[in-house]
Amino acid sequence: MTHAPQLRIPATYMRGGTSKGVFFRLQDLPQAAQVAGPARDALLMRVIGSPDPYGKHTDGMGGATSSTSKCVIISEASMPDHDVDYLYGQVSIDTAFVDWSGNCGNLSSAVGPFAIANGLVDPARVPENGIASVRIWQANIGKTIIAHVPISNGQVQETGDFELDGVTFPAAEIQLEFLDPADEGEGGGAMFPTGNLVDDLVVPGVGTFKATMINAGIPTIFLGAADLGYTGTELQGAINEDKAALAKFEAIRAHGAVRMGLIASVEQAAARQHTPKVAFVAPAAGYTSSSGKRIAAADIDLLARALSMSKLHHAMMGTAAVAIGTAASIPGTLVNRAAGGGEREAVRFGHPSGTLRVGARALQVDGEWTVTKAVMSRSARVLMEGWVRVPADTL
Incomplete structure (x- = not known):
């Protein structure tokens, strides 16, 4: 043989x-x-x-x-x-x-x-x-x-x-600059593919949610933590050990992908697991990170949690951080509201492992939002x- x-x-x-x-x-x-x-x-x-x-x-x-x-x-x-x-x-x-x-x-x-x-x-x-x-x-x-x-x-x-x-x-x-990070190749060629900063996302059998759907860094669906029954301080176990919660997030992701023009039907979501991401945000609050480090509310602008490949991420995906920074810089988005509203060119958010700062500058040109670059540091x-x-x- x-x-x-x-x-x-x-x-x-x-x-x-x-x-x-x-x-x-x-x-x-x-x-x-x-x-x-x-x-x-x-x-x-x-x-x-x-x-x-x-x-x-x-x-x-x-x-x-x-x-x-x-x-x-x-x-x-x-x-x-x-x-x-x-x-x-x-x-x-x-x-x-x-x-x-x-x-x-x-x-x-x-x-x-x-x-x-x-x-x-x-x-x-x-x-x-x-x-x-x-x-x-x-x-x-x-x-x-x-x-x-x-x-x-x-x-x-x-x-x-x-x-x-x-x-x-x-x-x-290592400092990274993501130039023109809005993903104009998908979702109708706009940073906000639905044309709105906030939409009512209807998910049959699950509910209707306020959502900011954005193409920046990576296509992302932002939800309010409170609308999902969360505080925004959750760690991995609170989500990943809850099969019903994971099924709900996947349903939201599939229907959001259709609204964003990324897929034609929810059945296609299974063959597109990497995008879009689903994230939920909340106003700043103190919490203990997964390493035991205490994060003070005064040290962050908002809380953010994101799912990747149907699981809550242990920290934050870099591309989702770009989406967070971009959305935070645009008054009226759910991310911007969670951060306290107003204009801003940088935001520090709390994630399960700690905090991360990302900068972005958004401009409105002829009624359309655009961002020239997003900046963050990694290693x-x-x-x-x-x-x-x-x-x-x-x-």
């Missing part, structure tokens, strides 16, 4: 923000996986260890959470005035599916360091000491991200004293590098 050998593929396992994933250079993938399609999806699922009915990812690199079931493909820039292309795949845990519909804001912070370390950025643009600005084309959504990466002695600086709630150890700070670090192995009969 013959047995298939294992393929040996160069890869780097990286943390970016509060997520981690397996990074590849496009040129290092097997030929069949260098183009989009079933072969690529099959490879990435096998790398992560999906689909796994046990929900553990024991036979793969995934961590069986939405934050750790991720793959990234980096290649030479296809767009002028950019350094690299960045393609992100969210791998489903228990179904045979890779969602390519959105970006990962957290892993965006690891793209610049990976690109520099792998020679994809012109060495002339990398200082011996200082900051290297890496111009990234986010290929999933067709947007530009600029990562400001610290450099020490000609190498990416990974260690430092920047602390990010949701990450245990400090590291070097990134190489966890392991070498080769990942998968059975050759995967492809």
